[in-house]
Amino acid sequence: MKKTQTKAQANPRPKQPSATGPNAKASTNGAGALANSPSRRNPHGIPDYRLEIPNFRTVEEWINGEFRYSVEGDFSAPAPPLRESKYLTKEKTIELYRYMWLNRKMEQTLENLFKQQKVVGGVYLGLGQEGCSCASAMALRDGDWIGPMIRNQGALLVRGFKSRDIIMQYMAKADAPTGGRDAGSHFGDQREKHVVAPISMLGDLIPVLAGVALGARLQGKSIACLTWVGDGGQSTGPTYEGFNFAAVQKLGVILIVENNLWAYSTPVERQFACKDLADRSIGYGVPGFIVDGTDPNQVYDVTHEAAQRAYAGEGASLIEAKMMRMRGHAMHDAAAYVPKPYVEYWKKRDPILRMEKYLLEKGWLSEEQNKALIDAAQKQIDQDREFADASPFPEGSTAGERVFCDNSVQIPFAYGGPKVQKVEKRKAGSASDVAHFR
Amino acid sequence: MTTYLEAIREGIWEEMERDPAVFCVGEDIGVYGGAFKVTEGFIHHFGSERVIDTPIAESAIVSAAFGASLTGMRPVAEFQFMDFISSAHNQIVNMVAKANYRWGAPAPLVLRGPSGGGVSGGPFHSQNPETYYAHTPGLKVICPATPTDAKGLIKSAIRDNNPCLFFEHKFLYRRVKEELPSGDYTVEIGKARTHREGRDLSVITYAAMVYVAQKAAEILAKEGIEVEIIDLRTVAPLDREAIADTVKKTNRAIILHEDTKTGGLAGEITAVINELAFDDLDAPIARIASLDTPVPFSPPLEKFFLPKVEDVVREARRLRRY
Numbered sequence: 001m002k003k004t005q006t007k008a009q010a011n012p013r014p015k016q017p018s019a020t021g022p023n024a025k026a027s028t029n030g031a032g033a034l035a036n037s038p039s040r041r042n043p044h045g046i047p048d049y050r051l052e053i054p055n056f057r058t059v060e061e062w063i064n065g066e067f068r069y070s071v072e073g074d075f076s077a078p079a080p081p082l083r084e085s086k087y088l089t090k091e092k093t094i095e096l097y098r099y100m101w102l103n104r105k106m107e108q109t110l111e112n113l114f115k116q117q118k119v120v121g122g123v124y125l126g127l128g129q130e131g132c133s134c135a136s137a138m139a140l141r142d143g144d145w146i147g148p149m150i151r152n153q154g155a156l157l158v159r160g161f162k163s164r165d166i167i168m169q170y171m172a173k174a175d176a177p178t179g180g181r182d183a184g185s186h187f188g189d190q191r192e193k194h195v196v197a198p199i200s201m202l203g204d205l206i207p208v209l210a211g212v213a214l215g216a217r218l219q220g221k222s223i224a225c226l227t228w229v230g231d232g233g234q235s236t237g238p239t240y241e242g243f244n245f246a247a248v249q250k251l252g253v254i255l256i257v258e259n260n261l262w263a264y265s266t267p268v269e270r271q272f273a274c275k276d277l278a279d280r281s282i283g284y285g286v287p288g289f290i291v292d293g294t295d296p297n298q299v300y301d302v303t304h305e306a307a308q309r310a311y312a313g314e315g316a317s318l319i320e321a322k323m324m325r326m327r328g329h330a331m332h333d334a335a336a337y338v339p340k341p342y343v344e345y346w347k348k349r350d351p352i353l354r355m356e357k358y359l360l361e362k363g364w365l366s367e368e369q370n371k372a373l374i375d376a377a378q379k380q381i382d383q384d385r386e387f388a389d390a391s392p393f394p395e396g397s398t399a400g401e402r403v404f405c406d407n408s409v410q411i412p413f414a415y416g417g418p419k420v421q422k423v424e425k426r427k428a429g430s431a432s433d434v435a436h437f438r
Numbered sequence: 439m440t441t442y443l444e445a446i447r448e449g450i451w452e453e454m455e456r457d458p459a460v461f462c463v464g465e466d467i468g469v470y471g472g473a474f475k476v477t478e479g480f481i482h483h484f485g486s487e488r489v490i491d492t493p494i495a496e497s498a499i500v501s502a503a504f505g506a507s508l509t510g511m512r513p514v515a516e517f518q519f520m521d522f523i524s525s526a527h528n529q530i531v532n533m534v535a536k537a538n539y540r541w542g543a544p545a546p547l548v549l550r551g552p553s554g555g556g557v558s559g560g561p562f563h564s565q566n567p568e569t570y571y572a573h574t575p576g577l578k579v580i581c582p583a584t585p586t587d588a589k590g591l592i593k594s595a596i597r598d599n600n601p602c603l604f605f606e607h608k609f610l611y612r613r614v615k616e617e618l619p620s621g622d623y624t625v626e627i628g629k630a631r632t633h634r635e636g637r638d639l640s641v642i643t644y645a646a647m648v649y650v651a652q653k654a655a656e657i658l659a660k661e662g663i664e665v666e667i668i669d670l671r672t673v674a675p676l677d678r679e680a681i682a683d684t685v686k687k688t689n690r691a692i693i694l695h696e697d698t699k700t701g702g703l704a705g706e707i708t709a710v711i712n713e714l715a716f717d718d719l720d721a722p723i724a725r726i727a728s729l730d731t732p733v734p735f736s737p738p739l740e741k742f743f744l745p746k747v748e749d750v751v752r753e754a755r756r757l758r759r760y
Contacts, residue, residue, distance in 0.1 A: 186540065208533060211504055212505040215509030219509065413511075420488055435611070438612075
């Protein structure tokens with residue numbers, strides 16, 4: 001045991017300059033220099049890219065002997081334009097816009113299938129959140145991983161799953177990615193698309209994505225691992241455990257906290273006591289950011305920069321995307337607890353309508369091209385629905401299969417195999433006699 | 439002669455030398471070498487990349503191991519005490535155990551650590567939580583009793599394509615030792631072992647209770663009762679065949695475990711005998727297990743709580759007379 005290691009051997013993480021520029025002012029939370037300048041900083045120094053800062057809050061009141069939520073604040077402001085993206089080209093912007101439409105059309109189809117009772121179980125919609133899901137997933141490279149939650153179905157489409165895959169998942173069909181073993185967006189792909197299947201318990205993907213980044217690093221590769229959690233899900237213990245682990249190990253986890261104001265029926269005021277969830281980045285010791293979750297350009301740019309830091313071995317980032325869940329928790333939930341002014345306000349901030357206006361005004365799409373794009377998305381979804389409808393249910397008798405993976409299976413390495421220092425073979429030697437209990 | 443603890447060390451060490459995909463992750467396993475020193479010296483030999491000290495966060499440890507396994511790595515995660523596995527329960531039973539079934543993602547990881555009582559560890563450093571996990575489809579649960587098995591089974595667990603929970607008995611760590619087979623050997627997961635041959639009665643047991651059964655068998659032999667001891671070695675999957683075979687041979691069975699009685703593994707093994715060897719029974723099946731209480735701290739209390747040699751002797755005599 002005489003061999004000494006240099007620090008570099010013990011901790012061989014790539015040291016490259018950050019993708020962010022050298023001249024911008026460093027934030028107090030260690031966000032470093034930013035090429036893409038924020039609109040402001042919040043009271044704790046967190047860069048905030050939003051073009052408007054809504055000023056309203058949910059309050060509790062008793063009306064005619066009933067408890068209900070109402071709102072305080074000014075809801076009259078018109079929706080601002082999208083921010084210009086520093087990184088999205090015209091082609092990429094249109095591609096993003098197309099994914100957003102596919103996401104929405106697919107979910108509208110799922111709603112119809114639910115009403116026709118062709119869906120088994122519940123349907124969870126990401127209405128109003130398509131821009132955030134699609135733009136953030138698009139900011140990654142092929143070798144990166146994502147861990148999507150139920151409202152990130154758009155991210156699954158961006159990663160290369162077909163809408164038919166998702167529709168078949170909801171219909172519990174044999175040709176669905178899990179073959180009917182799990183529901184809805186609960187599926188993944190380890191080998192090609194690099195998607196971790198979520199479980200219903202919240203926050204649990206965060207430490208898993210940290211582990212994926214760790215596995216990649218042991219194979220000599222710094223990757224970005226993107227996952228999302230809601231304002232409700234971030235209350236869980238695994239959120240803290242997982243993100244702290246990523247921060248300590250400097251793993252390239254990008255955590256997007258989708259603050260959509262409602263955790264099922266519980267408003268954010270009953271979920272956390274701080275004003276901005278991005279403030280938590282200070283406690284983790286990682287850069288934090290605030291974006292408008294209904295502005296895909298803001299989401300893309302900040303995620304893109306977070307990914308660049310991940311590739312450079314600079315560790316994790318926390319992005320709070322503020323928006324609103326525009327439907328109930330699932331199809332059965334009419335969301336009657338949400339005060340009307342909220343709905344009106346956020347309807348004006350529909351990410352697809354905002355992106356449509358942006359593209360038309362910029363002249364990147366003509367009215368005809370826009371219509372053709374939307375029609376093509378609808379046509380794709382219609383075909384996929386027919387395909388899904390025709391797929392059979394799985395054979396009941398196959399329920400017992402695949403609990404274990406056969407040991408003859410060769411599990412491949414995602415990045416070519418471990419790149420760890422070679423060790424000379426020698427005996428393990430003996431442990432000392434010190435022990436916690438005798 | 440190699441102790442149970444040294445055997446586990448050797449097993450992990452040799453696997454790390456053989457396969458660079460194997461790495462260790464856990465609390466205080468690096469510079470300190472682990473609370474029981476299982477990984478002492480590993481960090482110097484294999485480097486801090488492969489022997490990773492973590493925050494005190496069991497859920498994150500299990501998840502990170504799982505995430506790394508998705509990229510093809512083979513993590514060996516240590517719980518400082520197996521009692522703390524409850525802090526990672528959700529990740530184990532929902533994220534890890536169901537992964538291959540749900541989305542075809544094998545999880546070749548090992549979750550290991552010290553379990554069991556007899557050391558006055560109190561309610562949170564003495565438990566035997568294996569049955570929670572034996573009840574969860576998708577997990578392999580291993581509870582070795584001998585140094586030879588401990589080494590052979592930890593190697594098999596590391597090479598297995600599925601999540602393996604490896605319960606080391608801390609009472610045995612430095613108390614049992616034997617000559618290990620030479621060379622690179624493994625022991626098959628899911629196969630029981632006959633610890634002692636006998637014709638009159640079977641004691642089906644595992645882990646530290648194997649030695650309680652052995653002491654009882656020595657006493658009973660003097661009375662002419664020849665006890666057969668079956669060491670299950672793996673509690674999930676259970677070696678149903680070995681359980682049936684011994685009962686068919688002796689026609690009498692005692693099931694002995696250190697975990698508490700109600701809902702414990704003895705009930706399941708009883709059902710296996712009922713399904714496979716009911717007609718061969720000449721006496722009712724006896725269960726000997728710990729009291730249905732938390733594991734008490736004070737030595738006289740813990741002694742009363744744990745199954746004793748006298749319990750086995752008494753039950754054996756009763757079944758013999760039946």
